[in-house]
Amino acid sequence: MDGVELKIVDKFKRLLCLDKIENWKSVPYGKEIHEARVEFNKAKKFKAKFKCLLALREIEDWNIHGTTELAEARIRFKKTDKCDMFSIKFNNGLMEISPLSIGDQTKTYLRNLIAYEQYCDRDNGFNYVSNYVRFMDDLINTPKDVELLHRSGIIQNYLGDDEVISTMVNKLCDNINFSTTKSIYARTSMDVNMHCRRHRNV
Template sequence: MIKLENQLPLFVLDLLLGLQEDNPRQKGRVAELTPQFFDALMPTDEPLTKLDGNELEDSESRDQAEEFSDQGGLHCLDVFRQSLLRRSPERPLTSQRWSKSSTSIRSSTTVNFGERRQQLVHCVTELRGAGIKFKKRKTDRFWEITFDNGTLEIPRILIHDGTKSLLLNLVAFEQRHPNCSNYITSYAVFMDNLINSQQDVAYLQDHGIIEHWLGNDAEVADLFNRLCQEVAFDCTNSYLSSLSEDVNKHFNHKWNVWFASLKLKYFSNPWAVISLIAAGVLLLLTLLQTIYAVYGYHHPIR
């Protein structure tokens, strides 16, 4: 039902539903039912009908469904995607996503910006080495990622057996319609770069950012690493491009790397802190003993 190649136009489904219910005036009815029907595929554990913790009124849901139909909702997959992105980033994306800098990207690959090459973002393990922290953001909009003061806040995403098919078909829809926004593709590319190994997945899971029902963490890493294969994507037209730039600036600052390395090596656990304090006290006592000995040699007590 979620596959792009299996989609039927909304007006056809409305006509079929009208025949079944003996009521030809069914415009918007399928669009209204679609989010409820696909609710089990949601990549978050918050239901679609909730917005900032408040349930939408039924009338608002119907108005939204009619709006999808009036604005040219193509089919159920299109409606479900619009429902996912019902509150998109305030800054709109440029409609045309195809350009000379468009390229196919995968995790840990680079993108061509004219004559210079720049990696989108590094993986979780490398970002941690630069002192970047990861925190779960409390929102049901799974794609709404923020970065502030060295902390990358990522909403919780629920990964189950249907997640791969859902994301693949949403990315395929955005590839098929280059004039629509590319929020899902941008999110998939960003997560693809963040996750290189099962260790990255385990760390994000420990911080509540990822919850999965798959066999192991390696399967989750493989899911994201294969999600954007052969995908044409212009990162300069991504809603996460400025965020990626800020992350890279923080990563490339040498002081952040040195401080993070010091923290991981000497302040990673209480025993390391105690050992460091003991070594400091021992060094101080040794220094005081040396000073006292030198002072006593030059100024003997008579």
């Protein structure tokens, strides 16, 4: 071996406290390390980073579960007192959402606002209505989701049919491009997902 290889072997021995083993002429294989009774343990800092990477992988699409599933994960829903339509906050298992009245003209109203944002207001970069509708679309998947939000005072149902509302909300996002990572609710979605992954909340 040349001088460089010898330095590598010596460094390896020092790192593993194996300076007394003189018969190793190269970097040892797994079998040799096992015979020398060397134990390896995962470093805590790498373990923490690994968990963090797993969490990021699971939330890479930034989507959240429907209202019913979130309620099963001990998330409570409450109508916020603010008049701001786009107010959605999540803290310590409580999601506060501004009330939304849904009637005959709601679908047309929201679609027009989304169209304006998509085609006329691109330079602004803050697609509040599109982000809001996308978030509500995640929350509402079934009539049961609508019913739970209605009982919480968040949805005021003037159509009388929970299934009609769930279908309407789900279709509002059809053929619309979203950047979920740039959503104004991206942080909220991440916090909700992290809450749901805690073992005591599953």
